[in-house]
Amino acid sequence: LDWQLFSVLQPADSMLPLMSTPRITTHYTIHPRDKDPRWEGVEMERFADEADVVIVGGGPAGLAAAIRLKQLANKHEKELRVCVVEKAPQIGAHTLSGACLEPSALTELIPDWKERGAPLNTPVTEDVFSILTEKYRIPVPMMPGLPMQNHGNYIVRMGNLVRWLGEQAEEVGVELYPGYAAAEVLFHEDGSVKGIATNDVGIAKDGSPKDIFERGMELHAKVTLFGEGCHGHLAKQLYKKFNLRENCEPQTYAIGLKELWMIDEKKWRPGRVEHSVGWPLDRNTYGGSFLYHLNEGEPLVALGFVVGLDYTNPYLSPFREFQRWKHHPFVAPTLEGGQRIAYGARALNEGGFQSIPKLTFPGGLLIGCSPGFMNVPKIKGTHTAMKSGMLAAEAIFPKLTAETLDSETAGLHVPEYAENLKNSWVWKELYAVRNIRPSFHNYFGLYGGMIYTGIFYWIFRGKEPWTLKHCGTDANQLKPAKECTPIEYPKPDGKISFDLLSSVALSGTNHEGDQPPHLTLKDDSIPVARNLGIYDGPEQRFCPAGVYEYVPLDTGDGMRLQINAQNCVHCKTCDIKDPSQNINWVVPEGGGGPAYNGM
Amino acid sequence: MSGRVLVGVKRVIDYAVKIRVKPDNTGVVTDGVKHSMNPFCEIAVEEAVKLKEKKLIKEVVAVSCGPQQSQETIRTALAMGADRGIHVDVSGKDYENLGPLQVSKILAALAKQEDAQLILLGKQAIDDDCNQTGQMTAALLDWPQGTFASEVSLEGDKINLVREIDGGLEHIKINTPAVITADLRLNTPRYATLPNIMDSLMNNETELHKPNHRTSLCVGLIPLFETVAPEDMQGGTDRSGAMLRHTVLQSGKPKRIILSCLCI
Numbered sequence: 001l002d003w004q005l006f007s008v009l010q011p012a013d014s015m016l017p018l019m020s021t022p023r024i025t026t027h028y029t030i031h032p033r034d035k036d037p038r039w040e041g042v043e044m045e046r047f048a049d050e051a052d053v054v055i056v057g058g059g060p061a062g063l064a065a066a067i068r069l070k071q072l073a074n075k076h077e078k079e080l081r082v083c084v085v086e087k088a089p090q091i092g093a094h095t096l097s098g099a100c101l102e103p104s105a106l107t108e109l110i111p112d113w114k115e116r117g118a119p120l121n122t123p124v125t126e127d128v129f130s131i132l133t134e135k136y137r138i139p140v141p142m143m144p145g146l147p148m149q150n151h152g153n154y155i156v157r158m159g160n161l162v163r164w165l166g167e168q169a170e171e172v173g174v175e176l177y178p179g180y181a182a183a184e185v186l187f188h189e190d191g192s193v194k195g196i197a198t199n200d201v202g203i204a205k206d207g208s209p210k211d212i213f214e215r216g217m218e219l220h221a222k223v224t225l226f227g228e229g230c231h232g233h234l235a236k237q238l239y240k241k242f243n244l245r246e247n248c249e250p251q252t253y254a255i256g257l258k259e260l261w262m263i264d265e266k267k268w269r270p271g272r273v274e275h276s277v278g279w280p281l282d283r284n285t286y287g288g289s290f291l292y293h294l295n296e297g298e299p300l301v302a303l304g305f306v307v308g309l310d311y312t313n314p315y316l317s318p319f320r321e322f323q324r325w326k327h328h329p330f331v332a333p334t335l336e337g338g339q340r341i342a343y344g345a346r347a348l349n350e351g352g353f354q355s356i357p358k359l360t361f362p363g364g365l366l367i368g369c370s371p372g373f374m375n376v377p378k379i380k381g382t383h384t385a386m387k388s389g390m391l392a393a394e395a396i397f398p399k400l401t402a403e404t405l406d407s408e409t410a411g412l413h414v415p416e417y418a419e420n421l422k423n424s425w426v427w428k429e430l431y432a433v434r435n436i437r438p439s440f441h442n443y444f445g446l447y448g449g450m451i452y453t454g455i456f457y458w459i460f461r462g463k464e465p466w467t468l469k470h471c472g473t474d475a476n477q478l479k480p481a482k483e484c485t486p487i488e489y490p491k492p493d494g495k496i497s498f499d500l501l502s503s504v505a506l507s508g509t510n511h512e513g514d515q516p517p518h519l520t521l522k523d524d525s526i527p528v529a530r531n532l533g534i535y536d537g538p539e540q541r542f543c544p545a546g547v548y549e550y551v552p553l554d555t556g557d558g559m560r561l562q563i564n565a566q567n568c569v570h571c572k573t574c575d576i577k578d579p580s581q582n583i584n585w586v587v588p589e590g591g592g593g594p595a596y597n598g599m
Numbered sequence: 600m601s602g603r604v605l606v607g608v609k610r611v612i613d614y615a616v617k618i619r620v621k622p623d624n625t626g627v628v629t630d631g632v633k634h635s636m637n638p639f640c641e642i643a644v645e646e647a648v649k650l651k652e653k654k655l656i657k658e659v660v661a662v663s664c665g666p667q668q669s670q671e672t673i674r675t676a677l678a679m680g681a682d683r684g685i686h687v688d689v690s691g692k693d694y695e696n697l698g699p700l701q702v703s704k705i706l707a708a709l710a711k712q713e714d715a716q717l718i719l720l721g722k723q724a725i726d727d728d729c730n731q732t733g734q735m736t737a738a739l740l741d742w743p744q745g746t747f748a749s750e751v752s753l754e755g756d757k758i759n760l761v762r763e764i765d766g767g768l769e770h771i772k773i774n775t776p777a778v779i780t781a782d783l784r785l786n787t788p789r790y791a792t793l794p795n796i797m798d799s800l801m802n803n804e805t806e807l808h809k810p811n812h813r814t815s816l817c818v819g820l821i822p823l824f825e826t827v828a829p830e831d832m833q834g835g836t837d838r839s840g841a842m843l844r845h846t847v848l849q850s851g852k853p854k855r856i857i858l859s860c861l862c863i
Contacts, residue, residue: 047794089613089633160631175800180793201790210787217793262622298622341619508633510615595616595633 024524024563026207027516029586038208046197048218051081051175052400054195055225056182056234058086059095060158060382061368062227063165063174064109065389070172072397080400082174083219085198087181087570089591091166094570096258096346096599097158097382098290098302100124100150100273104425105386110168118164122155122295125271130330132279137330145458147377147433150273155292157302157598158382181587183216185224185234185364192411193363195220196234199590205514223396223412227368227389230347231572233586235370242361249354250473251372252437254287255573257322257345257544258304258599259503263338270295275379280324283445285311286350286437287318289325290379291334301334302599306379308350308440309474309542309577313484317541318573319345320489323497327490335496343506344599345544347572349374349381353434354470359418363411367392373426377436377453384426391420432462441471478579481536500546508595509545509569511588517565518588519547519574526582527561535579537561542577545569569594602657605710606647606681607702607720607732608640610665610672614725624825626695636672639721641679642781645788646751647719648680655753656716658682662709664702666690670805677799678791684805685709693816698727700819703735705810710740715776717758722747722780733780743773747782 025031033039053069055062066082073080088094103120106113113120127150131138142149166176183199195218202213226235231253239245270293277288286308294300305322326335349355349372356373359366367388374381395417421427436457440449456464471477492498511518521527531537532550539548545567550559570593575585612618613633621628636644647659661676663669664687673684687705689697710718718737723730737744745751749768750761753775762769763782810816 049794049797089635092631093633163631175797177793177796180796198793201792212787212789214790214792506617508613508616510613595613597631597633 023206024527024561025517025521026205027518027520027586028203028207029584030520030522031207036207042209042213044215046215046218048220051083051195051219051221053080053082053223053225053396054219054221055082055084055227056196057227057229057232057368057370058084058088058091058166058176058178059162059227059229059368059385060165061370061385061389062086062225063091063162063169063389064105064386065225065227065367065393066169066174067109067165067172068390068393069397070169070174072393073401074172076401078401083221084169084174084176085180085182085196085219086176086178087587087590088593089179089595090163091176091178092159092163092598093178093595094593095159095162096256096344096594096596098256098258098292098304098379099156099158099382100153100292100380101156101158101161102153102378102380102383105383105390109386109390116168119160119296120154120156122271122293124150124153124155124273126269126273127151128272128274130274130276130278132276132325132328132330134279135329137276137328138278143458147375147436147453147457148275148379155271155273155294155302157294157296159596160598179591180217181590182234183587185237186218186220188363188410190409191362192409192413193224193361194411195224199587201589203515205516207516210514222400223414224364225389225392226364226366226370227385228370230349230369230372231576232370233575233584235366236575236584238361238364238366239357242358244358244361244366246358248357249351249470251349251351251355252470252474253309253347253573253576254306254350255309255318255345255542255544255571256304256306256348257319258302258343259340260342260599261301261303261335261338261340263299263301263334264336265299267334267336267338268299268301269293276330277446277450279328280321281307283447285313285316286440286446287321289331291331301338303331306348309347309573310471310477312477312479313487314478314481314535314538314579315484315486315541317487317489319500319503319544320487320541323492324490326496327493332496340498340506342597342599343503344594344596345569345571345573347576350376350437351470352376352437353430354438354467356430359421360413360415362409362413365392365396365414365417373430375429375433377433377457384429387424387426388421391424391426392417395420433457434462435464435466435468438468438470441468474576475579475581478535478538478577480534500544504545504567504569507545507569508597509567509593510595511566511568511592513566515589517563518586519563519565519568520584520586522582522584526580528559530580531578531582532559532561539574539578539583542573544571544573548574603713603715604647604650604656604659604717604719605706605713605715606640606644606659606661606676607706607718608644608661608663608672608676609637609721609724610634610663610669611637611724611726614638620826620828624827626823626826634668634672636675637721637724637726639723639725639781639783641721641788642783642785643719643721643779644676644679644681645786646779646781648789649786650751650753651680651682660685660713660715662687662706664689664697664705664810666694673805674796674799675791677804678795679789680795682804685808686805687808687810689810689816693812695823696816696820698819698821699729699731699735701816702732703739704818706732706736707739708811709808710736710776717776718742718778720778720780722782733778737778740776740778742777744778744780745771745773746780748779749782749784751779751785
């Protein structure tokens with residue numbers, strides 16, 4: 001309601017900052033080039049190439065789909081050109097996950113993964129769950145049947161697994177193109193998806209063409225798979241264009257921050273999995289921690305913190321909650337004497353079953369975390385993502401290689417994929433846990449949710465006849481700043497907890513400096529007027545990379561938003577949590593972004 | 600004159616990545632770390648391709664010495680406009696010991712073999728910062744050298760070069776054949792676009808060469824004793840009144856790695 005009132009009563013003062021400061025947003029998606037005089041006469045023709053299938057995103061889902069497609073093609077001796085475009089400079093460099101992998105989907109895809117050297121080196125040996133208070137820890141027994149139980153699973157460095165999947169994909173003949181981002185969806189005359197176009201290069205920061213400007217390339221395909229991961233930017237456009245979300249709940253998310261630590265050998269317990277809930281979050285803020293001891297020859301632990309993005313206090317900083325959690329008496333001893341070697345962050349899905357959109361449209365399909373198949377209480381989404389990729393491949397293959405192309409639209413429509421998914425273990429699994437996350441929305445918050453899980457999941461296995469709803473979009477959950485109290489976070493001590501900028505440096509993130517910021521604002525005046533005015537600039541706190549800063553104007557009166565786009569780690573949290581939904585994340589020049597190594 | 604240019608390209612750890620010393624102090628961690636073409640080598644490739652576009656030279660050959668992954672670096676050079684690639688296969692212990700002297704010997708041998716008119720290199724690599732390969736190659740071939748070039752123009756069979764030196768800019772004129780090393784302001788490298796990368800993947804134009812151990816790889820090795828990270832910087836004191844101004848240092852800045860070694 002306040003947004004509607006605000007847009008009517010738009011004060012004149014808000015126009016002044018816009019006129020005296022240079023444009024924040026110069027990207028051509030907001031300021032089209034065909035109306036821009038600087039682009040007159042620039043050659044905009046694109047080179048186009050044809051493939052049978054184009055897959056956007058070289059993560060577990062995309063690579064599983066690619067591998068399965070080529071496996072089927074090779075088995076039936078058919079020629080199939082499968083191209084994967086991936087914005088990361090090398091496969092696995094933008095992958096970030098805890099992670100405890102359930103190997104079910106991998107075994108279905110590549111049964112001899114062990115002989116082929118898949119990096120699943122750490123079987124889970126100990127499973128520990130705690131509720132933390134400020135000083136103490138309440139242990140919770142990990143009984144078989146509880147979703148968090150990890151028997152039979154492996155602790156993996158997901159980036160390494162994705163890299164290995166990339167090698168397997170190349171072996172079966174998939175064409176991988178890391179370093180090239182899919183920037184645009186292409187459409188046939190009849191509105192079906194024709195393929196994608198990769199990003200243009202050589203545009204200056206102010207939006208004008210540089211000498212080295214080159215258009216991206218068009219990749220046309222009979223069918224395009226979109227596996228961009230959580231909250232993909234092309235998927236966002238497709239939801240609107242094809243109305244894919246009209247019969248499902250809005251997706252809800254969390255942000256996951258992660259670090260890799262080389263610890264003291266005496267503290268190392270390979271195969272140990274620790275999870276906690278409670279402190280430092282209050283009972284009404286969903287979230288918790290993980291700490292996994294890897295077993296790959298050196299005392300390495302992967303640890304991190306997840307905060308549900310439906311939090312209400314704009315003063316909350318997920319990064320600082322993470323840093324202060326590390327000081328808890330149960331956690332700090334493991335890290336003492338150790339050295340932090342990596343940092344990163346990524347948004348993840350929490351909507352589960354209720355938020356799965358329509359998955360197919362003429363010319364394309366959605367796979368993996370993009371539509372969102374994460375099992376939230378298990379905090380695992382990789383096995384379902386891979387299975388969705390494989391099911392997509394299996395549904396597409398017969399239609400692609402049929403004697404006559406059976407499609408009413410120019411782009412192939414494959415509704416069989418959604419049917420197959422509904423009949424698979426993915427659907428059953430997600431249905432069984434569908435009520436656990438929404439059950440946290442009660443007066444007792446965390447404790448109500450845990451009681452619900454104990455009764456309805458552990459005893460009744462999710463067979464209750466009702467389906468709880470989410471609370472609406474995450475962006476709408478923030479309360480105005482004046483209704484909330486700022487949180488006093490402790491200063492980082494430089495040994496266990498750290499400041500934001502040194503953490504961002506460890507992600508290895510970098511972008512070509514002279515390009516339009518890829519965090520585009522639909523309206524440049526809204527951040528100061530609304531985000532800062534009403535919510536005290538929450539983007540300064542929820543961005544795990546320090547991209548957003550409110551700095552004083554040169555003239556001295558008032559503030560402006562400064563976007564440090566080079567720091568971005570492509571987590572997508574800003575696009576999700578911006579209370580004004582003014583930020584639209586688009587792909588930067590391919591090859592930019594974090595340089596994660598086995599995260 | 601063959602009109603052929605050899606361009607050296609080196610695969611190095613990407614400049615934005617934070618380096619980490621291996622726990623056993625034998626070097627830095629490279630496994631899985633993001634690598635890319637040395638930025639000065641990119642500038643050298645761009646200059647070579649520009650000369651070809653101006654029709655002043657006929658063929659650009661990209662050379663890289665290293666393991667299997669160096670082929671990716673060569674492919675990037677091909678996508679930028681090089682005609683052919685030569686991958687000199689050096690891996691394992693040989694690759695760890697590979698230094699400017701060994702690379703110069705290889706380049707000198709290739710230059711004679713390919714009848715090259717010009718060798719274009721980056722002025723230095725961002726991992727070892729040696730700034731020696733260009734100069735050594737020229738000495739081995741007894742060719743003139745134009746190092747730290749910020750402007751290159753061909754005039755008949757001579758080259759006009761502007762060099763960036765401590766005192767400013769130096770203009771020299773050298774005969775061909777010659778070795779030129781590129782400095783930062785020579786040009787702005789173009790992007791390796793996807794259609795060109797696809798082309799270079801389809802048409803496998805990279806030859807594989809095995810270097811000669813006795814004459815190239817085993818001579819003049821510099822033994823590496825250990826690699827250590829520098830100590831954390833301590834805060835300094837501000838002595839604004841003194842002759843020498845000390846600036847206050849902040850601890851916690853990113854660490855840089857130094858190599859300790861003994862030259863025989």
